[in-house]
Amino acid sequence: MSTNVEYDCIVIGAGVQGSFTAYQLAKKNKKTLLLEQFLLPHTRGSSHGQTRIIRKAYDQSFYSLMMEECYDLWAQLEREAGVKLYRQTGLLVMGPENSQSYQQFKNTLQKNKSPMMVLTSDNFSQHIPHVKLAEGDGALVDITAGVLYADRALKTVQGQFQKMGGVIRDKEAVTDIMPGPVVTVSTSAGVYRAKSMVIAAGPWTNKLLAYTGLQLPLEVVKINVCYWKEKVPGSYNVKQQFPCFLLTEGDESKEHIYGLPSNEYPGLMKICYHMGSKTDPDQRDKQTDRSDIDILQRYINRCLPGLVPEPAVVESCMYTLTPDRHFVLDCHPAYSNIVIGAGFSGHGFKFGPIIGKLLCELSLGEMPSYDLSPFQVRRFQTTTKSAL
Missing domain, CATH: 3.30.9.10 (D-Amino Acid Oxidase, subunit A, domain 2)
Structure with a gap:
């Protein structure tokens, strides 16, 4: 199946980061496609399970600062959907x-x-x-820390994305990516085009980046x-x-x-x-x-x-x-319309709403809401292999 529909953005990976990115794009009236290789919901990645910790306690100040707004964004989603997603336990x-x-x-x-x-x-x-x-x-x-109801949060944000006209296609593995002013993504079921693309594919990030000639030091x-x-x-x-x-x-x-x-x-x-x-x-x-x-x-x-x-x-x-356990939130070094959200190092779930907002901003060429220097690809320069 080939499709002539051109999207504003294609997001690959319907875990917490990809789903929130798609949701933020749809909020800005962008025609967005969210692709997922497995049938939803699934337990094969990093976003499943009923609970995650939400906290401001961090050893780096930049995470605590981001969490300040993140609590507000979680509360906003709860109000929008009428669903309880967080319980304060300390x-x-x-x-x-x-x-x-x-x-x-x-x-x-x-x-x-x-x-x-x-x-x-x-x-x-x-x-x-x-x-x-x-x-x-x-x-x-x-x-103020507590428990996030993870499975419920994921289902809720995907539901809100679809209510705003967003399209989710699950059970579609990506088989090729052709970078360019318009990015072409081939899957097991179709071919899609978009002005920009966000890769939020968790453990499969490097497999997808290989199509673009980039590998990150992800373990x-x-x-x-x-x-x-x-x-x-x-x-x-x-x-x-x-x-x-x-x-x-x-x-x-x-x-x-x-x-x-x-x-x-x-x-x-x-x-x-x-x-x-x-x-x-x-x-x-x-x-x-x-x-x-x-x-x-x-x-x-x-x-x-x-x-x-x-x-x-x-x-x-x-x-x-990632080697330093900090996230990757950046544009591809060779293609500015390909954005990468990766390396969440086991502590990214609670940041879902703010990461979605930041990846959305990057994909639209907007000024990010936070200083993203700790999360740039260039910090790995010595280990980043580029085949461009």
């Missing part, structure tokens, strides 16, 4: 008190005047039951998403106002450990290690590494005595990592 941040990482989280919240509470070893247990604060660890609560890893059973049902429950939590670094973990109050599976708490093992996104089921689970078990044994230290359910998710 985020407990723990880590060695004198470590650089923990101090940066604390400083960023203070600097941005975000509502927070610092806990001491004396009052910790009365505020946070069923958690042991490791000796020498500091603890603070990012008060795809598979994460074990683990759910742990409460010994006493309800101990770590949202209804008990148990917060999300983030351990900035433990005795043995070089990455964060994070957790969310039980929601997906009643009586189970979601706790994951913020790193996984390298994988091919099309062969991820062959990746069976469990070293992250070993780290989590030891941590749960030590600090979360109310949980059975053996995961009851293990699901999977993929992260697409």
